[in-house]
Amino acid sequence: MSSLNVFDEFIKKINSDSSLREQDKATVLRNLSTLKDTKVNILITGATGAGKSSTINALFNFDKAKVGTGVDPETMDIKKFELDNIILFDSPGLGDGKEADRKHAKNIINKLVERDNNGDLLIDLVLVILDGSSRDLGTSFELINNVIIPNLGDDKSRLLIAINQADMAMKGKYWNSEENLPEPKLQEFLDEKVISTQRRIKEATGIDVEPIYYSAGYKDGDDEQQPYNLSKLLTFILRHTKKEKRAVFMQDINKKDEMWEKDDKLEDYQKEIKKSFMESLVESASKGATQGANIGGAIGSLFGKAGEAVGRTVGGVVGGIVGGISSFFGW
Template identity: 65%
Template sequence: MKAQHFIDDLADAIQKDAHLDEAARNTIYRNLARLKDTKVNLLITGATGCGKSSTINALFNTDKAKVGQGVDPETMEIGRYELDNIVLFDSPGLGDGKEADIRHARNITAKLAELDEHGEPLIDLVLVILDGSSRDLGTSFELISQVIIPALNGEHKRLLVAINQADMAMKGRHWDKGRNQPEPELVKFLEEKVTSTKRRIKEATGVDVEPIYYAAGYKEASDAQNPYNLSKLLLHILRHTKAQKRAVFIQDVNVDEQMWKDDDRLEDYRKEISISVLESIRDGASAGADLGGQAGKAIDRLLGGRLGGAAEAVGRVIGGVGGAIFGLFKSIF
């Protein structure tokens, strides 16, 4: 089942909902139509071979991003992939030689300065991927400190730093392949990498970032490994994206549940993803609708009271098809 369908289902249910007056129904219907057309633009960058393409393919319903086999960078200039509602820009980072670096830095700066048709920054989020298996992350810190942060014009929330290939950080040692998770020695090592990344960016720019670590995993003819902490990565992507655009992601996320199941369990990421997206749908759908008194608690019930009574009429209407929506979330996450 694709998420596209549940926005249509939701629109149908709203047209039939007797509790809503016509004006409210029309407003919600228009909002849902707009939601279906909303695009979210993601810029993904990082050194050659850090795993940009692998991360794109793991997160989203696509295998369009070509995963490299050799040492030649597969991403020469900014690549562009259009999914249903997500537009992905895949740009090389620094480290491909002086001339290439200047070109890449210029491309990234220009992309981050681009405005959409509303005069808002085009790029909703820039995801910088560090190669966790690399001992020298100097060029990546340079990319973040000297290219990306200056181009963000103070909007640092648009930046997410993530350390990939967590499984290879100690050359493959202390990775529990059976459980697909790091052993305590590796956890400690990765946490230190997070801390030093945070510190180095802070020292260079004064900006606080909260890096996370994960593994995009791989698929080869003879061997495959599922991702680790991919749901954590998605939750952080959502948290770094404007609330009204969070619902947009769900239409393109990878529906293979195997992708999402292994993580550090520090939070219930999958539940938080569901809540974040449902809140975004609810708020997006109800924006501007005069729902005075027509309160409902269906979404709240669906989420086991997690929204703390905040769900209003749209929550009840969503409740009409909410079983289907929540079923979708349950099947993926």
């Protein structure tokens, strides 16, 4: 796609499609305008050094972010970054001393229970980033078990636990730097870390979580470490986001190909991401219209012929696996 807003492209396409009834076209255009203005609010937290900033920069097109302040303009305890559709609230985790921890916890709780203008909870997703290179995650579990989970309300699916710095989980050992992948011994260690994290949270709170591990990447002098499992992380974020809002991520995700090249099940994650975008976009745009299949095809055609076929399926009934659609983020 061009540098225009993604949804402007869809609006332009629908406007010029002569196969749609005028009444349906008006409905779809109204729906797309609403979707264009839809926001996804993500609260990101984790201990110092866990890699919140590198994760944010890897996932999102951060160059255009507007920086604001959160609940405390004096200390800027929670930083607010506004993209086109994604709003990020970057909060410190615990571990900076008792007084700082108390203040951080209070600010996180206030953000978790905050409501929007419609009376709905403001935060769509809470992403807690753990430091995969650290053996002492006590303060992070205190944050998850005693601060976040008790204040999530009824919808615990808003919580996602992600273990960053997978490449340093065994002090840099058993990481294949050339392939940017973990060797079997490290992969086994990481899998055990996921199970241990899951069990520890379950025992403390009774809540089931499904942690994942990844590496956000970093630059160290002349060396640059590319991300690993970033597509997996985005897949899990989409799974935890309300279906009608998933399409808005298309506008703000990082479009650099090299950020998405290495994952443990790359093809599966990318298919699921495409499917999530397609279903969310088509179903949101088609709401209230009578020509669902035609509208799905019209929108899907922006993704190529394969997308058009799947779009008609989504628009008419339910979605299928989106395969063969152009390049992953080459809109």
